[in-house]
Amino acid sequence: xxxxxxxxxxxxxxxxxxxxxxxxxxxxxxxxxxxxxxxxxxxxxxxxxxxxxxxxxxxxxxxxxxxxxxxxxxxxxxxxxxxxxxxxxxxxxxxxxxxxxxxxxxxxxxxxxxxxxxxxxxxxxxxxxxxxxxxxxxxxxxxxxxxxxxxxxxxxxxxxxxxxxxxxxxxxxxxxxxxxxxxxxxxxxxxxxxxxxxxxxxxxxxxxxxxxxxxxxxxxxxxxxxxxxxxxxxxxxxxxxxxxxxxxxxxxxxxxxxxxxxxxxxxxxxxxxxxxxxxxxxxxxxxxxxxxxxxxxxxxxxxxxxxxxxxxxxxxxxxxxxxxxxxxxxxxxxxxxxxxxxxxxxxxxxxxxxxxxxxxxxxxxxxxxxxxxxxxxxxxxxxxxxxxxxxxxxxxxxxxxxxxxxxxxxxxxxxxxxxxxxxxxxxx
Amino acid sequence: xxxxxxxxxxxxxxxxxxxxxxxxxxxxxxxxxxxxxxxxxxxxxxxxxxxxxxxxxxxxxxxxxxxxxxxxxxxxxxxxxxxxxxxxxxxxxxxxxxxxxxxxxxxxxxxxxxxxxxxxxxxxxxxxxxxxxxxxxxxxxxxxxxxxxxxxxxxxxxxxxxxxxxxxxxxxxxxxxxxxxxxxxxxxxxxxxxxxxxxxxxxxxxxxxxxxxxxxxxxxxxxxxxxxxxxxxxxxxxxxxxxxxxxxxxxxxxxxxxxxxxxxxxxxxxxxxxxxxxxxxxxxxxxxxxxxxxxxxxxxxxxxxxxxxxxx
Numbered sequence: 001x002x003x004x005x006x007x008x009x010x011x012x013x014x015x016x017x018x019x020x021x022x023x024x025x026x027x028x029x030x031x032x033x034x035x036x037x038x039x040x041x042x043x044x045x046x047x048x049x050x051x052x053x054x055x056x057x058x059x060x061x062x063x064x065x066x067x068x069x070x071x072x073x074x075x076x077x078x079x080x081x082x083x084x085x086x087x088x089x090x091x092x093x094x095x096x097x098x099x100x101x102x103x104x105x106x107x108x109x110x111x112x113x114x115x116x117x118x119x120x121x122x123x124x125x126x127x128x129x130x131x132x133x134x135x136x137x138x139x140x141x142x143x144x145x146x147x148x149x150x151x152x153x154x155x156x157x158x159x160x161x162x163x164x165x166x167x168x169x170x171x172x173x174x175x176x177x178x179x180x181x182x183x184x185x186x187x188x189x190x191x192x193x194x195x196x197x198x199x200x201x202x203x204x205x206x207x208x209x210x211x212x213x214x215x216x217x218x219x220x221x222x223x224x225x226x227x228x229x230x231x232x233x234x235x236x237x238x239x240x241x242x243x244x245x246x247x248x249x250x251x252x253x254x255x256x257x258x259x260x261x262x263x264x265x266x267x268x269x270x271x272x273x274x275x276x277x278x279x280x281x282x283x284x285x286x287x288x289x290x291x292x293x294x295x296x297x298x299x300x301x302x303x304x305x306x307x308x309x310x311x312x313x314x315x316x317x318x319x320x321x322x323x324x325x326x327x328x329x330x331x332x333x334x335x336x337x338x339x340x341x342x343x344x345x346x347x348x349x350x351x352x353x354x355x356x357x358x359x360x361x362x363x364x365x366x367x368x369x370x371x372x373x374x375x376x377x378x379x380x381x382x383x384x385x386x387x388x389x390x391x392x393x394x395x396x397x398x399x400x401x402x403x404x405x406x407x408x409x410x411x412x413x414x415x416x417x418x419x420x421x422x423x424x425x426x427x428x
Numbered sequence: 429x430x431x432x433x434x435x436x437x438x439x440x441x442x443x444x445x446x447x448x449x450x451x452x453x454x455x456x457x458x459x460x461x462x463x464x465x466x467x468x469x470x471x472x473x474x475x476x477x478x479x480x481x482x483x484x485x486x487x488x489x490x491x492x493x494x495x496x497x498x499x500x501x502x503x504x505x506x507x508x509x510x511x512x513x514x515x516x517x518x519x520x521x522x523x524x525x526x527x528x529x530x531x532x533x534x535x536x537x538x539x540x541x542x543x544x545x546x547x548x549x550x551x552x553x554x555x556x557x558x559x560x561x562x563x564x565x566x567x568x569x570x571x572x573x574x575x576x577x578x579x580x581x582x583x584x585x586x587x588x589x590x591x592x593x594x595x596x597x598x599x600x601x602x603x604x605x606x607x608x609x610x611x612x613x614x615x616x617x618x619x620x621x622x623x624x625x626x627x628x629x630x631x632x633x634x635x636x637x638x639x640x641x642x643x644x645x646x647x648x649x650x651x652x653x654x655x656x657x658x659x660x661x662x663x664x665x666x667x668x669x670x671x672x673x674x675x676x677x678x679x680x681x682x683x684x685x686x687x688x689x690x691x692x693x694x695x696x697x698x699x700x701x702x703x704x705x706x707x708x709x710x711x712x713x714x715x716x717x718x719x720x721x722x723x724x725x726x727x728x729x730x731x732x733x734x735x736x737x738x739x740x
Contacts, residue, residue: 198623199440201540201562201600271541315519317539319560 008047014368025375028417055087055376059358060303067096072308078117080395084328085411087376088119100125105144147362150177180213230254234279236289255301258334273321308397336409379413438563439605453725471500494723526550553730568601583610591650616640649699
């Protein structure tokens with residue numbers, strides 16, 4: 001099958017292409033990008049007035065499959081990802097069973113092959129059962145197809161275990177992604193500690209709970225000279241710690257999520273459990289610092305941390321509600337609305353942070369439109385405005401705090417392996 | 429005048445006019461309690477359910493008598509375990525009560541925000557009788573009623589609140605209510621038991637009891653939970669009383685006619701010396717009477733709300 005995308009503004013952070021061109025793909029591969037291509041027997045996509053980007057890559061999501069299929073499964077999760085413009089997603093191992101063995105990795109890869117709308121890359125566990133006690137069989141995970149290891153959702157509490165995990169994983173050239181949270185400091189906290197937790201009478205999670213472990217990971221990484229990736233950075237001081245470490249030449253990368261540059265703790269007002277997430281939504285000052293971190297490349301990646309939960313897990317008392325929010329279908333529009341349109345980053349930078357850098361982190365051959373690479377393409381209209389309606393999400397879960405918000409950046413098309421999955425904002 | 433909301437969830441966000449209106453209504457209700465015939469028809473044909481997920485003696489009894497004095501049908505549900513442990517969600521329990529024709533649900537719950545969740549899902553008015561460490565608005569209203577009764581006004585008064593502010597829903601409700609009414613709220617307690625950024629809410633926070641009490645018109649001591657010691661929030665009762673206990677020496681710093689208040693039950697020798705609890709300035713027992721009056725006023729105002737709206 002041949003596909004011709006005409007007149008779109010093509011951006012490729014890797015090759016540096018940034019202008020209006022035509023793109024032709026055949027048999028799932030990019031063939032050519034140039035001025036004016038006329039070809040016979042092609043399916044033609046008119047992308048005039050839109051951006052044509054390398055398919056977005058999400059370095060951090062939860063597909064809930066196996067074990068929690070009532071929240072999401074590989075089929076629904078990848079539908080949601082495609083609708084949001086993601087062509088590749090890396091799913092975290094806090095499933096049931098945990099992704100800590102070859103068989104679970106294979107299960108996910110097989111199911112994704114059969115039912116998936118986009119490419120799925122499992123992230124293996126650092127420790128068996130995410131218990132933080134013994135190393136998982138990281139070598140086996142890597143060879144089965146895991147693209148990184150993480151105990152996401154839980155920190156690796158023991159510093160010595162984390163040190164060993166980094167050493168052991170580096171032998172297989174697989175990145176460790178750290179969920180930074182000092183649970184001793186968190187105690188029974190359920191939202192950011194500060195004015196809002198005081199006003200709502202909820203127990204707070206101090207920013208230092210995240211920062212303390214970010215600092216630990218940086219120290220370990222620098223000491224060992226082994227890379228570390230910090231997940232979902234949410235505080236001003238975390239950004240500053242990472243910025244300084246990078247200045248010293250530390251091999252650290254990090255990500256943030258759209259909610260950390262779009263929302264503050266005030267979203268918890270009225271005990272809105274859709275705004276309950278871990279790490280918690282922080283203050284306006286933190287949001288500003290995260291935005292600055294994105295602008296100056298301290299923050300390498302924008303990931304969704306797509307975390308679907310059933311309504312029964314959210315329609316409860318705030319302290320008892322599950323942490324997390326769905327993110328696939330709002331991530332790109334939030335980045336366009338909050339970062340690109342106000343001039344904080346260019347579209348090219350957005351492509352770096354939502355496609356090229358996550359692909360590099362995961363060591364997957366994605367994130368570029370270079371001829372010969374996979375025809376994974378996202379087409380977005382950054383001038384089209386729409387209202388977020390969670391009830392219409394493709395995800396099984398609707399736990400989004402963005403409902404009713406007006407955003408720019410409609411995902412017009414998603415193409416996976418040369419095959420259109422979303423066209424004119426409709427999932428095919 | 430009508431209350432803006434169908435529910436009484438907290439004093440944060442309430443206007444001074446609304447609070448004033450509740451206190452004025454409570455004043456009328458107090459005549460009923462102190463009269464010979466404690467029966468009015470105000471709530472005839474109304475149904476009140478108290479739904480308590482935490483133990484309570486005085487608050488619950490106070491609501492129950494308030495309902496009975498005004499001829500309401502009332503019923504009680506108590507559950508020592510949370511709704512989740514019981515297997516039914518709070519929303520489902522609430523809807524069940526709602527469908528039985530209940531006009532007002534009075535809820536006490538260990539989780540902050542539980543009454544807010546309930547209120548969203550029921551037609552009945554919801555009164556918060558204490559949620560986690562968030563608010564206990566009827567307690568604060570009865571405290572404000574008591575202060576106003578004794579001092580004539582709330583505006584310009586200095587009210588010192590001493591103790592475990594962090595875990596105290598009484599302190600929070602009083603802080604929001606008193607600041608709204610124009611009082612100066614001075615808080616003091618161990619630094620580990622002061623909520624973060626508390627001073628951004630318009631109150632003053634002091635690290636010594638002296639600074640908080642000096643020239644105070646009202647001194648309110650909060651109940652100290654002894655088990656907080658185990659969580660390393662303070663070293664010992666002995667040390668707590670040494671730095672934050674209210675005794676006669678410290679009370680001399682307050683105004684001569686200062687009121688002594690406590691939401692009860694009092695740990696004698698911990699928050700207050702025994703002599704202070706029994707001091708003539710103590711209005712602790714009057715607070716209890718006023719509690720019934722305030723709750724009568726609230727039940728009356730909330731059940732009347734629909735009628736007034738229809739007339740408008």
